[in-house]
Amino acid sequence: MKVLERAWRATKADLRLHVLSVFSVAVAFVCLAAALLVVVNIDAVRQRWEQSGRASVYLRSDATSQQVEKVRAALSATPGVGGVRFVSSEEARREVLGASNDDVLTALPPEAFPASLEFELQDDAASERIAQLSEQLRALPYVEAVETYEAWGERLKSLLSGGVSAALLLLGVVLLAVISVVSSTMRMALQRRSAEVEVLKMVGATDGYVRGPFVVEGAMQGAVGAAAAVGILGCIHVIIRSSFDGALGTLLGASPSFLPWTACVALVLLGAIIGAATAAVSLRQPLVGETCS
Amino acid sequence: MKVLERAWRATKADLRLHVLSVFSVAVAFVCLAAALLVVVNIDAVRQRWEQSGRASVYLRSDATSQQVEKVRAALSATPGVGGVRFVSSEEARREVLGASNDDVLTALPPEAFPASLEFELQDDAASERIAQLSEQLRALPYVEAVETYEAWGERLKSLLSGGVSAALLLLGVVLLAVISVVSSTMRMALQRRSAEVEVLKMVGATDGYVRGPFVVEGAMQGAVGAAAAVGILGCIHVIIRSSFDGALGTLLGASPSFLPWTACVALVLLGAIIGAATAAVSLRQPLVGETCS
Amino acid sequence: MNSGLPDGSCGPDGGHPAQESPPGGFRPLLRGSQRFDPSAAHRDILVFDDVHKAYREDVPVLKGLSLEIARGEFVFITGSSGAGKSTLLRLIYAAERADQGRILFLGRDVSRLAPSSVPFLRRNIGVVFQDFKLVPNWTVSQNVAVSLEVLGVAPKVVRQRVGEALDRVGLAGRGRDRAANLSGGERQRIAIARAIVAEPALLLADEPTGNLDPQLAVDILGLFEDIHETGVTVLFATHDRSLLDVRPRRVVVLDEGRATDIRHGLNDDAAVERLKVA
Amino acid sequence: MNSGLPDGSCGPDGGHPAQESPPGGFRPLLRGSQRFDPSAAHRDILVFDDVHKAYREDVPVLKGLSLEIARGEFVFITGSSGAGKSTLLRLIYAAERADQGRILFLGRDVSRLAPSSVPFLRRNIGVVFQDFKLVPNWTVSQNVAVSLEVLGVAPKVVRQRVGEALDRVGLAGRGRDRAANLSGGERQRIAIARAIVAEPALLLADEPTGNLDPQLAVDILGLFEDIHETGVTVLFATHDRSLLDVRPRRVVVLDEGRATDIRHGLNDDAAVERLKVA
Ligand SMILES: Nc1ncnc2c1ncn2[C@@H]1O[C@H](COP(=O)(O)OP(=O)(O)OP(=O)(O)O)[C@@H](O)[C@H]1O
Ligand SMILES: Nc1ncnc2c1ncn2[C@@H]1O[C@H](COP(=O)(O)OP(=O)(O)OP(=O)(O)O)[C@@H](O)[C@H]1O
C-alpha cells in the first residue's frame, strides 16, 4: 500500500530517531513483561501447592515402623484425608536434591531430610481437622513436625495478588510511558518533516493523507518496542534459568516458565495499538492550522 | 558564561528531545547502579560472615547440660578456637525472629531453632581442624549438625565475583548505550538546528563556538540521566526496604544498604564526562565540510 | 455556487484530470462545466469584499480591500515590499483567515470553509510560493510530483506529466537532482512546475521571476500566458516593472491596505505616478 | 600576502571593530592597513586564476574563469540562471572548493585554506545569500546580531549596531518579530543587515533585490554604494537590468563558465547584445 511505502521511506530517513524511540518503548515494556512473568510464575507455584492440597507429618529419625504405622492408621481414619504415603529419609533427600550437584545441598546431613508421612486433604474441612489433629500429633515423641502448608499457601496468594496489582500499576505506567515517548517522537518527526508536511498541505493533501505514515510509524514503534522487550526478557529468562536452575527449581518446586505466546502476541498488539493511537492523537492539533515555514 | 546560556536556550527549545534522551540515559544508568547496589550488599554480607569467622554446633533438644558442657570443653581445648558460647533454643528463636511479626516464622515449632554452641575460628588452620572435628562431633548422639559456614562463605565469594564481573560488563554496556543515545540525540539536535548552525558557520563562527553548546548539552544529559537513575534506584531501594525489611534482614543478616554517596557522585560525573565526550566526537564530522540548506 | 447548477454538471472534460471530492468536501465548478452554463464564463471566479486582515492589532495589512476577478482573467498584482501581496494570495488558498469581510472563490466563502474542506479548495489552486516551499532533500521530480500524488493519480501518468512540466520550465533532465543542489532560479522553476502540473483552475504566482534573468523571466511569463490561454485564471504578484510593460494586462496596485485597479497595463499615467511613489 | 608587509601593520583603525585572529588563523590585511602601504590600495583584493568547478563531472559550471577585482571596486556580476554566479561567490567564502586554479583573497589562496582558518576568512566577508539563510524562529534582531556575536563583541555594542543596521534597511522597529513572520522583501533586508552590520572588508550580495520593489531596490543599491564609499569592495550578483543601468559600474558577465568584463556599465553595445543572448 502507498501509505506503508511512505512510512517506510520516512522511517529510513529518520532511523536514528526511531531507534531511540523503540529503545525507550522497549524499556517500558520490559518492566511490564517482567511483572507479568513474575505473576505467571508465582501463580504456577501457588497452583502446585493448592492442587496438591497436601500435608506432611515429619517423623523423627528414631521412630520405629510400628509407630509410623500407628500414625498412618490414625490419619487414614480421619475423614477427608486420603492417599497417606510414607516417604523415607532417603526418598526425601533424593526428591529435594534431584540431579543437583550443589555442594552445599549435598553436604547437608541426613537429619535435614527427615522421613515423613504425606497425605492429601480432600476438602477445606479436612485441613481444619488436621490443624486440630496436629496438636495431638506433635505431642507424640516420634513426630518432629506437622506441616499443612496452609500458611505458605496463604502467603503465596497474598504475594500473587501483590504481583497482580503491581503488574496492573505497571501497565498504567507503561501506557503513560509509551504514550509520552511515541507522542514526543511523532512530534519530533513532524517537526523534522515540517517542510514536507507544509508542502503536502499546500498542494491539497487531506489530513488523513498527511497523517497516515505517522500513524503507521507510531504503530511500528510500539510493536517493535514491545517485541524487543519480549525478546530481551526471553534472553534474560534463558540466562537465569541456565545459571540458577538448581537453586530456583528447589525453591519453587518447578523450573520457571516463560510468558505464554498469547501474552507475547498481546503485548506486541498492545504496543502497536497504543503507538498508532498516540500518533494519531498527537498529530491532530498542529495540522488544523497552518504550519509556519 | 555565554556558552551555558546558549546551551540552556537550545535545551529549552528542544526540551522534548532532551527529555527522551535523558530518560534513555537514565535507564542505562539504572542498570549499572542496580548492579553496583547488589555488589555492595553482597559484599557487606560476605564481610559479616567472614569477619565473624564463626561456627556452630547444633545440639539436639534432648541434649543434657552435661553433654553440652562436654562438647564445650572439647571445643575450647581445640587450638585456634575461642569465645565458645551456648545459645539456647529460646535465644536462637529470638535472634532469628527479631522484631518480626511474620506469621509463618513465628508459627515455626521450637525444633526449628535448636540450641547450639557458637564459637570463633581464629585462623584458617582452625577451620580445617574443625572440619576434622566435625566428623567426631556429628557422631555424638546429642549433636544434630555442625555448621562452619565455610561452604556458604565460598558461595558468597563466588556470587560476589560474579556480581562484580556483571557490574563491569554492565559498565561496558552502559557506556555503549549512553554513547549511542547521546550521539543520536546530538546529531538529531544538530539536524534540527541545521539552519542555525549553517548561519553560524557562514558568519565566521569557529567550530568550537558552534560545538560548545552541544557539548554542554551532552554533558547535561549524561549528568541528569545518571542523577535520575540514582534517584530512581533510591526510591526503589526505600520501597523494597520498607516492605520486605523483615524477610530480607533475616536473610542477609543486615538490612540492605544503599550506594555510598561517593559512588553516586562518581556515577553523575561519569555521565557528564561520557555525554560531553560523545557530543564533542559525534559533531566532529559534519562541521568540517559545509552543511547543506 | 451550488444553487445555479445541478451537481451533475461538474463532470471533468477531456483535457483535465478528474479531481474527485468526497461528499462534504469543497466542490467548485471546474472549467469543464462552463459549456453547460454560458453565463458562468463571465461570472467572477474570485471576489474580495471589504476584507480586513491584521497580523498584529495595531498594524493592519489589508484595510477594507475589495476586488473582483473574472473567470479567465490574467491579473498582475503589485505594490511595495510589505504591502500585503503575499497576504492577499494566502487568504485565497486559506493559509490565513480574513479578520473581516468575505472572499468568494467560485461563490463560496473560503474564510468560512471547514478545515476539512480546505484541501479540496487547494486542489483547484496552483501556487508558486515566494519562498518556493520545496522539500530540499527530495529530488526535483518528487517535488513536482507531489501535486499529482495527493490527487491519487496513477504513477505512470504522474511520471509523464512531471516530465512535461519540467520540460516547460526548462529543467528537462534535472529530475533526479536533489532540490537543494539547484541554483536559485532553478528552484524557482521547480516551484512553477509544481504549481502548473496539476492543471488547476486558478494559478497564483507570488514573485515567480525574482530569481530569474530577464530573458528567462519573459519566457516564464510566456508560459503563464500559454496556461492562461487554456482558460486558467492567473494572479501574478510581481515587483518587476519590465514584466508589467511586456503585455498590457490588468494591473492591481496594493497600497495602504486597499487595491487600486489599473486596466490595460501601465498606459494610465496617473497609475504610473502612483506606482513610482509606492 | 605576508611577504610585502610586516605583521605589525595589521592594526585596526578607528572606525572598525578589532577582529582578532588567533595564531595560525586567517590574517588578512584589513582596510586600516592601507595607510601604511599606499600601493596596497591598488592591489587586487580578489583574483580568480583559471578556476574550474564542476558539481558533476559531465556538467562543469566554471571552465577556466579568470577575474581580478581591485581593492575598493564595485562590481556587478550577471549572467543567466544557472550560469554560476552563486557558485563564484560560494568559492570566495570557501563554502565550495575549486577543482582547479587559484582564488586569491588578499594574496591568500582560499581554496587551499585549512578548515580551521575558514571562519577567520569569513569574518572579513559579509554575504547576502540568495536564499537569505535566516533562522526562522529567531527574531529579526537575533538574526542580525549573530554576525557580531561570533566576533565576541560586547552585548551593548551589538544592540546599538544592530539597531543602526536595521534602520539602514528600513526595518527599524521590527527587531522583536520572528523572522518567519516577515514578508519576502523584509526577509531579504534582514539578510542585508546581517551582511553589513560587522563592516566587512568585502561584501558579497547574491541577488539582494530579487524580492524588493523597484524603489526599494534602488534604495538598497544606494545603501551598498554608501558602504562602498567607505572603502569596502562590493560584488553584486543580479539579474535586474534596471539596476545595472542606474549607475555606470564595472559589469562582469558569466557565460559558458567564463567571465567577460564590461567596464563602465552597459554603455558597451556589444556587451548589451551579449547580455540579451545569454
Ligand atoms: N505571519 C505573520 N505574522 C506577523 N506579521 C506578518 C506575517 N506575515 C506577514 N506579516 C507582515 O504583514 C505585512 C505584509 O506582508 P506580505 O508578506 O503580505 O507582504 P508582501 O506584499 O508580500 O511583501 P514582499 O513584496 O516583501 O513579499 C508585512 O509587514 C509583514 O511583516
Ligand atoms: N550543490 C550543488 N550540487 C550540484 N549541482 C549544483 C550545486 N549547486 C549548484 N549546482 C548547479 O550548478 C549550476 C550553477 O549554479 P549557481 O547556483 O551558481 O547558478 P546561478 O548563476 O547562481 O543561477 P541563479 O541565477 O539561478 O541563481 C546550476 O545548474 C546548478 O544546478
Ligand SMILES: [Mg+2]
Ligand atoms: Mg510577498
Ligand SMILES: [Mg+2]
Ligand atoms: Mg544563484
